[in-house]
Amino acid sequence: MSPLPEPKPEIEMPTYIHHIETQAAEHPYQQEFIRDKMKSWTQNPKSIRLLHALYQRSGIKTRHSVVDDFNHPRGGSLFKIDEQGTPSNPTTAERNAVFSRASRELSVSVARRALAASGFAREDITHVVYASCTGFVNPGPDFYLVRDLNLKSSVERYTIGFMGCYAAFPALRMAAQFCEARKEAVVLVVCLELCTLHMQLDDRPDAMLANSLFADGAAAAIVSAREPSRDRPAYRVEGFASALVPKGEAEMAWDVGDHGFDIKLTSYVPEILGAELQPLMQRLLLPWKKSCQEIEEWAVHPGGRGILDKVELGLGLSNESLLSSRRILHDYGNMSSATILFVLKDLLQSARTRQASTIAMAFGPGLTVESALLQRVGSATPHRGSRQATLQSLQEVMIHV
Template sequence: MPAFIHHIATQVPACAYSQAEARERVKTWSADPKTKRLIHAIYGRSGIETRHSVSSDFKPGAVTELFHVTEEGAFISPNTGARNACYARESRRLAVELARQTLNEAPGFTARDVTHIVFASCTGFANPGPDYHIIRELGLREEVQRYTLGFMGCYAAFPALRMAAQFCAADAGAVVLVICLELCSLHMQINDQPDSILANSVFADGAAAALVSAREPQDGQPALCLSGFESALVASSEQDMAWEIGNEGFNIVLSSYVPDIIGANIHALIGGVLGRRDLSFEDIQEWAVHPGGRAILDKVQTSLALKPDALDAARGVLRDYGNMSSATILFVLKRLLEDPSKRGLTCAMAFGPGLTIETALLDILR
């Protein structure tokens, strides 16, 4: 029994800032001229124009709420508790609004239809969490089953969608609300390490939701049929991407070698995924790639010998929003779903700690 994504909705915090604004703000938090030049260079080649945050601290001249400086100009890093308190408050608000939007927009579904909520996030913790508040504030049935996928990183949308598809296979009446919500900007680390500066230059805040069920899509309504999932681990790359809890926020390990590692392995990995389903690269009509950064997209495009416009949706999301961790791939799929020229078998992929590569095959139906 196939499962379908009937609708994808997205939301970002109200505070938007250009990459140039963020770059100049972060430069003021460093006293070292060499680090300032490095920040300028890394931000400038990110492929990002705009990002969003639950904090206005990144806009030049803003009254800071979280990231403070002393009268002498020294940067004061907020502790993990302060950052997580902001996550608990803002994730609740954003998740409830996103769920409301999703249920208002999804054709043929109401709040009372939802049987499961799968909530994925790696940028904070709260209990009761956003899934609980969605039920309370939107009037969902109290017996709705709730599941949280925590701390998986940028690829978490795929395990969440896989879980939703399994619920639908077990129960034809299941209606699953999948939410990926990340407030990455809360964990900015200010130091002179190039990998940290690289992470600061790409990560942003955002949330996306997908409504999944085994119901046949309504006539005239585009949908995505979930055709299969697969996971892979890249050998000897554990040290190049990791995510851990520190005393001053969550610490990311993001080596500048990650694009090269992905580029060296992605053709064989995707070829194996397709081969096990008796498919070839020529059978794929559309590509949905997590835009972890411009260099990652460039490496995937080159390694898979994709057409020049094959990753336009991913590059557009990167340009307009940055890397919102697990939510980002749903932004990409939404763009494909809303483009009437896009149809047919789609290969989607995302990358995360480990180094883990998650893939999904989906059919765009119109």
Template sequence: MAAYIHHIATETPEFIYSNEFTRERMKGWISEPRAKRMVEMIYDRTGIETRYSASDDFMKEEGGLFRTQEDGTLNSPSTGERNALYAKAARELAVKLARKTLAECPQFAKEEITHVVFASCTGFANPGPEYHLMRELGLREDVERYTIGFMGCYAAFPALRMAAQFCEANAEAVVLVMCLELCSLHLQVSEKPESIVANALFADGAAAALVSARAPVAGRPFYRVHGFRSALVPSSEAHMAWDIGDHGFNMVLSAYVPELIGSNIREILGGILGKHGLAAGDIDEWAVHPGGRAILDQIEEQLGLGAEALEMSRSVLRDYGNMSSPTVMFVLKGLLEEAETERAMTCAIAFGPGLTVETAVLERCGAAIPPAAVEPAVMAQAQAAVV
């Protein structure tokens, strides 16, 4: 029994910051001249133009969580203070996104939802966002809820895999999958390169998907799930990690991560593609988690992809930054919305602490932009020529 991703919806917090604004803010909070130059260089090379945040503190000197102190430096809120804002903002964003998802996919009524799978690594609350979206949307009380916690940027794949397994085992299952991260709440001003890189890349956002074994509705594109696979990059554990400190969550992010991923990606992909009788040349569309511009460059080079293959990933990175787990779902949604062909084999890839690489083979079915959607004048000329 096949499982289908019928719809993907996305949402962001209301506060948006340009890369130039956040770069100058960060330079203002750092005193050491060499670190200021490093901030300038790193921010200018990210490929990011705008990012969203659940906090408006960065626009003002006297914020609620983040405040500029008398000496010009940024205060360092406790982990508890940051988590309190996560609990409030994540609840609001989760409810808003769940409502949007159901409104955009009317073939599923809220009463039909049987499972909620929620993934997040940037905060903790119990009752959590998945509980509140159930209450505020009026879902059935016997809905099964699962939280996938602290897995990082690749968590969308364990969440979607779990949803697909529920649906393959039960034809009546309808699963709401949600990935929600508020990375900006863990901003830490430091002169360490890995801290500067993390501040320059990460942002806030959320994505949701409706998964079931029900036959998809004609006229709108969807994904058929073929399979998932997990892999670990050898000797890489120390290069990417995410742990809890007294002043927020701490990111360990080595400069060698793009090279480690690039040097192993062909072998890792060979596992899942070979399992389905495919090779890299059989993939029509690539949905790669844009962990950073250097990672995308490595993937493109090592797989011998054309310049347009990762265009959607680069577009998401440019407009939203790295939102951790929801980011690859933003890419998948973008590919659905711009689909012009009736079918495309899609390979989706995400990376996270460990280094862990999660992959999925999906089949995109249906076109969002019909081939007939051409300029009326061009159509009229073609018809005249036939006559």
């Protein structure tokens, strides 16, 4: 693992993630339904067995997509089904045309909801940071976030592109730096991923694995240096850390092909991450004189069930520690960069205490590991019986794993 830069143990001007809003894409699909569709589109007995195993072990019940094509016998506008029952393989241009429309609608919708619930006015927004790796268009969602939400024309816009599942961390780090530099700054962060547009319907193991995991969704966060209200749950940003795991470089990659984006994703990724996370966490927590055992809440990107299992084992975490990550995987699948914000929101909503030290982390091509140390503050009084409710939720999720 490459050396880590020393994170700052103190931030001169604390910054806060005041509110997180999430939104899945419009069309839900049950995992069993997609599994059976995929099996019907191959004649290879080995592929059929592998597909069945991948979907059964995924830990996912439901995923969402911006396309409704697979609910119709003849497909839809993007993935068409011919008379022999074979699905089409759309070009990259055809897939990106759907991204152009759907990314604008979904990003504006989730951002509008975030503003409405955050306590901030549209006039307060000074910066927009938008992250995505699943499409390219200009003017893009960053432009329409300003125009369609009627933000000030002077708002600064930044796009973080093609970084993958960990992109929420560079986006939040950038937002925090803006707020540290300008005390009046209020940053709207939007992560949007339409992964299902790039489904590759063939018998390559990488494609079959990706098709069993990825989904569409968006999340928005409001970041500023203002002190949050005591009765509103929020996160105080303590610091960030990045690391590279070179031995995993060939195991995860993302490239532009003629028929969508081509992913390289092998089953070795969980093994590699599980072996490397302990030294990463020790280095991240050293300036704050904390150990993994002192972290009260964990927000781990649910890249897949295997990744969560290996993180839990590698860091010696309890079965409850990754409940929010497993719940998001179960209910939504892997929505790339937006997913970690779904997990952080779930932790806010299910809080059992008024504050907690929180580690958030995500993984992506490289292999890259991005992480943040956060302090949850301002949570409302937890409901009585929340411990029992948490254990019941864990049991319900694990039944489907």
